[in-house]
Amino acid sequence: MFDSFEHLIDAVSSPVTIFTFATAVFILFVTFPRQLTSKWVSLGTLFLVLAFFGIGLTDEHFRKIVSTPDNVPIVGLMFIFGYFTWFAMKKAVENDRRIEKGEPTVEQLETNDKVLVFPYLIFIEFVIALAYGAMLVIWSLWLKAPLEEPANPTVSPNPSKAPWYFLGLQEMLVYFDPWIAGVLLPTFIIIGLCAIPYIDRDPANSGFYCYKARRAVIIAYLFGFWILWILLIIMGTFLRGPNWNFFGPFEVWNVHKVVPLVNVNLSEIVFIKWLGVGLPKQWFIREWPGFAVLFLYFAIPPAVLARTALKDVYKKLEPTRYLVLVILLLVMIALPIKMYLRWAFNLKYLVAIPEFFFNI
Amino acid sequence: MKFNLSKFITDSQIYKSMFRHGYSTSDRDRALSVMTNVFFHLHPVKVRKSGARFGFTWCAGGLSFFVFLTLVVSGILLMFYYRPTVEYAYNDILALREHVPFGIMRELHRWGAHAMIITVWLHMFRVFMTGSYKPPREFNWVIGVILLVLTMLLSFTGYLLPWDQLAMWAITVGSNMARATPFLGHEGPGAALLSIGDIQLIHSGSDVRFALLGGRFVGAGALLRFYILHCVAIPTVVVVLMSVHFWRIRKDGGISGPL
Numbered sequence: 001m002f003d004s005f006e007h008l009i010d011a012v013s014s015p016v017t018i019f020t021f022a023t024a025v026f027i028l029f030v031t032f033p034r035q036l037t038s039k040w041v042s043l044g045t046l047f048l049v050l051a052f053f054g055i056g057l058t059d060e061h062f063r064k065i066v067s068t069p070d071n072v073p074i075v076g077l078m079f080i081f082g083y084f085t086w087f088a089m090k091k092a093v094e095n096d097r098r099i100e101k102g103e104p105t106v107e108q109l110e111t112n113d114k115v116l117v118f119p120y121l122i123f124i125e126f127v128i129a130l131a132y133g134a135m136l137v138i139w140s141l142w143l144k145a146p147l148e149e150p151a152n153p154t155v156s157p158n159p160s161k162a163p164w165y166f167l168g169l170q171e172m173l174v175y176f177d178p179w180i181a182g183v184l185l186p187t188f189i190i191i192g193l194c195a196i197p198y199i200d201r202d203p204a205n206s207g208f209y210c211y212k213a214r215r216a217v218i219i220a221y222l223f224g225f226w227i228l229w230i231l232l233i234i235m236g237t238f239l240r241g242p243n244w245n246f247f248g249p250f251e252v253w254n255v256h257k258v259v260p261l262v263n264v265n266l267s268e269i270v271f272i273k274w275l276g277v278g279l280p281k282q283w284f285i286r287e288w289p290g291f292a293v294l295f296l297y298f299a300i301p302p303a304v305l306a307r308t309a310l311k312d313v314y315k316k317l318e319p320t321r322y323l324v325l326v327i328l329l330l331v332m333i334a335l336p337i338k339m340y341l342r343w344a345f346n347l348k349y350l351v352a353i354p355e356f357f358f359n360i
Numbered sequence: 361m362k363f364n365l366s367k368f369i370t371d372s373q374i375y376k377s378m379f380r381h382g383y384s385t386s387d388r389d390r391a392l393s394v395m396t397n398v399f400f401h402l403h404p405v406k407v408r409k410s411g412a413r414f415g416f417t418w419c420a421g422g423l424s425f426f427v428f429l430t431l432v433v434s435g436i437l438l439m440f441y442y443r444p445t446v447e448y449a450y451n452d453i454l455a456l457r458e459h460v461p462f463g464i465m466r467e468l469h470r471w472g473a474h475a476m477i478i479t480v481w482l483h484m485f486r487v488f489m490t491g492s493y494k495p496p497r498e499f500n501w502v503i504g505v506i507l508l509v510l511t512m513l514l515s516f517t518g519y520l521l522p523w524d525q526l527a528m529w530a531i532t533v534g535s536n537m538a539r540a541t542p543f544l545g546h547e548g549p550g551a552a553l554l555s556i557g558d559i560q561l562i563h564s565g566s567d568v569r570f571a572l573l574g575g576r577f578v579g580a581g582a583l584l585r586f587y588i589l590h591c592v593a594i595p596t597v598v599v600v601l602m603s604v605h606f607w608r609i610r611k612d613g614g615i616s617g618p619l
Binding site for chain 1: 403404407408409411418419426453454466467474477484492494495502508516524525526536539540541542545548550577616
């Protein structure tokens, strides 16, 4: 019924188009939050998403992927977080409007009023707990917990996937070696999250929703959360099939899909393609272009930004905090940069030293 | 005189010994109902009106705690039926499905685990969007991040226990990443440097993945380790950190509000 629509979607779907599209939507959202959280745009977006899902559910393959018991939470998560992102932004926009007019925010109006926990708060908690309990029981009656064949170390399923909340990391494995995607980046995510309150220390603008006064911080957080975490989980769960090949949302997972591997390392581009001399034998000669790129990437932006765009930030944070902030941001941005390098130049590694498993 | 059942119950010594205060609407009694109840008194007597609103907190933190409690209850019930050995694990789960009437305990536990990850992420999202991590609450945010990681590890360790293909291979994929830990994994950068003469200190039988799995692959050792981590070790740490987390909310000035 919707065959041509589905073929069109499959034809334009690829990691690069989906990632770019999502990033574009994200940029629109953080640039025009007031317009995009208005009533008609919100309802229109909701309608489009529901229509896409409605059409999708008529397709057998889409239905199967979306309704796999362990994937259902991700569908729920998309709607829950979509709603609450919209909701938080709407409240922030309203408070921004009040601040601009010199009025107190919604929360400030009530902050000196105290209410008794019993019954006001206890009542809210009770209703929420009851609603959650009812929802969980219905969910449990409706969907059986999956149980496949007994564990068999000799038969590995294709694709083998980690639990869904780690699929963002598994998706990063396409672009990075395991020591980065599986160890280094998760460590940086945890450290980065912990570092937030020690970098953004100004206690003003806390305790209520606002956007304009905390724009940069909120954009960084939302980008990390939505684009680099949730989007990668969605791609890893719904769009990665056998051999971790990419499949469109309506494309049947064909085990025999052949994707040519033509990725090259930076050293190969430099020494073979540009200089035409063949790869040097010693790794420290072979890999110096990659090391140089990395050094420039982590040395130049902090120094330049401290004197230009982030001058005020540098003054406010002082050297140590500033350096931690910039390094965390650079590591975060390195992920999409590496993704685009792969898509644009088939770049495999910037630094490739298989001699001791050191590939970047 | 007409017999009044509810009055008979509420006047009895048994009832009065349990509930010291009746449902009275004076502020004093409402305050006492919080203070004299061990569960309610996690809360202060009074809170900011802006902070008590569902629209402000989304109840995500409280809900995470409630979900945790339901997981403890359903998890304890599951432990009655489950033996963490390669011989029995899968069959016990199968028996649970086939022989226990109206058995949705495993479903409650599995879907509850997914729900807890979502509510914990949502809680962090809300705290971020309201700027509630800022001083004086910075360290409580750090504890929250650790609790978030532990929540995912709890879910990850529980994923293995059904001992089916889904479980085994998800954990295999997940734990393979540990092989590449710098210095501590046998396929990680720098591991080859840790050697005495010709003797490698880090190999597949001594690296961090081996410590996690209790073996070179996901087998009996891993099942037992994950069972103990899932049922005892991580929950203990989580409970301790949750206590600190809740206590600090009060000590750092209660639910965040505008200055």
